[in-house]
Amino acid sequence: MSHESKDYIAALHSRGYRVTPQRLIVLDAVCELQGHATVSDIQNKVNLLDSTIDRSTIYRALDILTEVGLVVASEMDAETGRVYRIAGEAHHHHLLCQACGEVFSISTDILFPVFQQIRDTYGFEVWADHLALKGLCERCARKQPGG
Amino acid sequence: MSHESKDYIAALHSRGYRVTPQRLIVLDAVCELQGHATVSDIQNKVNLLDSTIDRSTIYRALDILTEVGLVVASEMDAETGRVYRIAGEAHHHHLLCQACGEVFSISTDILFPVFQQIRDTYGFEVWADHLALKGLCERCARKQPGG
DNA sequence: ATCATTGCAAATTGTTTGCAGAATG
DNA sequence: CATTCTGCAAACAATTTGCAATGAT
Numbered sequence: 001m002s003h004e005s006k007d008y009i010a011a012l013h014s015r016g017y018r019v020t021p022q023r024l025i026v027l028d029a030v031c032e033l034q035g036h037a038t039v040s041d042i043q044n045k046v047n048l049l050d051s052t053i054d055r056s057t058i059y060r061a062l063d064i065l066t067e068v069g070l071v072v073a074s075e076m077d078a079e080t081g082r083v084y085r086i087a088g089e090a091h092h093h094h095l096l097c098q099a100c101g102e103v104f105s106i107s108t109d110i111l112f113p114v115f116q117q118i119r120d121t122y123g124f125e126v127w128a129d130h131l132a133l134k135g136l137c138e139r140c141a142r143k144q145p146g147g
Numbered sequence: 148m149s150h151e152s153k154d155y156i157a158a159l160h161s162r163g164y165r166v167t168p169q170r171l172i173v174l175d176a177v178c179e180l181q182g183h184a185t186v187s188d189i190q191n192k193v194n195l196l197d198s199t200i201d202r203s204t205i206y207r208a209l210d211i212l213t214e215v216g217l218v219v220a221s222e223m224d225a226e227t228g229r230v231y232r233i234a235g236e237a238h239h240h241h242l243l244c245q246a247c248g249e250v251f252s253i254s255t256d257i258l259f260p261v262f263q264q265i266r267d268t269y270g271f272e273v274w275a276d277h278l279a280l281k282g283l284c285e286r287c288a289r290k291q292p293g294g
Numbered sequence: 295a296t297c298a299t300t301g302c303a304a305a306t307t308g309t310t311t312g313c314a315g316a317a318t319g
Numbered sequence: 320c321a322t323t324c325t326g327c328a329a330a331c332a333a334t335t336t337g338c339a340a341t342g343a344t
Contacts, residue, residue, distance in 0.1 A: 018318050018323060039308085054326050059309065078222045078229060081308085095271045106269060114261045122253060123285030124242045131280070138270030165298060165343050186333085201301050206334065228333085 011068040022053050026061040030071050036083040036094065036103065038076075074130035093131040099140035158215040169200050173208040177218050183230040183241065183250065185223075221277035240278040246287035
């Protein structure tokens with residue numbers, strides 16, 4: 001588990017939160033799902049280990065884990081909604097193919113120049129922690145050119 | 148109204164849909180709201196003219212107007228959700244300041260080079276019709292540097 | 295005269311909340 | 320042993336759907 005290196009006990013305690021089995025199971029689930037995990041993904045994973053853990057508990061755990069900085073939330077597209085990943089894992093953006101549904105990851109670097117330019121031009125500082133771009137992947141673009 | 152130039156009657160009829168007062172009022176509302184209009188914005192506007200038009204009717208009208216290509220839907224951020232605008236209006240992206248909440252518009256041109264590069268590198272064709280970037284505007288960035 | 299469309303109400307989905315009992319520090 | 324936390328159920332908000340009545344073509 002990549003989060004073992006982080007001191008999750010200290011992270012929780014630092015804000016007066018307690019360490020509970022439910023929260024650790026949720027944290028593990030997010031970790032094992034390796035990026036862009038939805039609440040449903042997480043619940044499925046969690047309930048394999050303990051089927052009595054309620055959905056509301058998962059929501060609350062994710063809120064708290066996000067607040068203390070152990071996990072990071074970001075918005076995928078409208079259908080997928082909010083997704084979670086372990087904090088500190090390599091940032092990347094997503095390319096969402098609207099034809100086959102596949103998700104591709106790209107490094108943040110590729111977008112850095114534009115964000116720089118937006119800063120220069122508009123004085124606006126883009127938070128580049130996560131971005132989901134819709135479009136067509138190579139294979140699907142060949143099948144249905146133009147979209 | 149900028150949509151009068153479009154033949155909305157033909158657009159609706161071409162797919163077997165009928166032209167109803169409710170649909171025209173919704174179309175007008177989207178038009179007058181001038182970009183990124185939420186369902187609630189639209190409902191408020193619509194109900195000024197006719198308070199008997201139901202929310203479900205507005206949802207259905209927006210679906211159909213989008214399907215026939217008279218309006219375009221896109222996702223703002225998670226809180227704002229889906230927004231609508233008249234099709235054919237100048238495309239632009241949005242910068243959402245997370246401190247003051249203001250929305251800035253930027254032209255699509257600035258992002259064109261990156262999308263080109265993503266195409267070259269990943270073979271992925273980004274749909275650049277609308278993008279909402281979160282961050283801090285100039286004024287707020289000065290107040291709370293670093294975010 | 296058809297058949298799509300509307301308004302209403304109820305169903306659905308996704309998320310949040312109140313509370314009594316259980317568990318943590 | 321004082322609080323925080325959990326599971327349950329109920330509350331909510333946003334969107335969708337079934338249906339009888341209405342209205343467009």
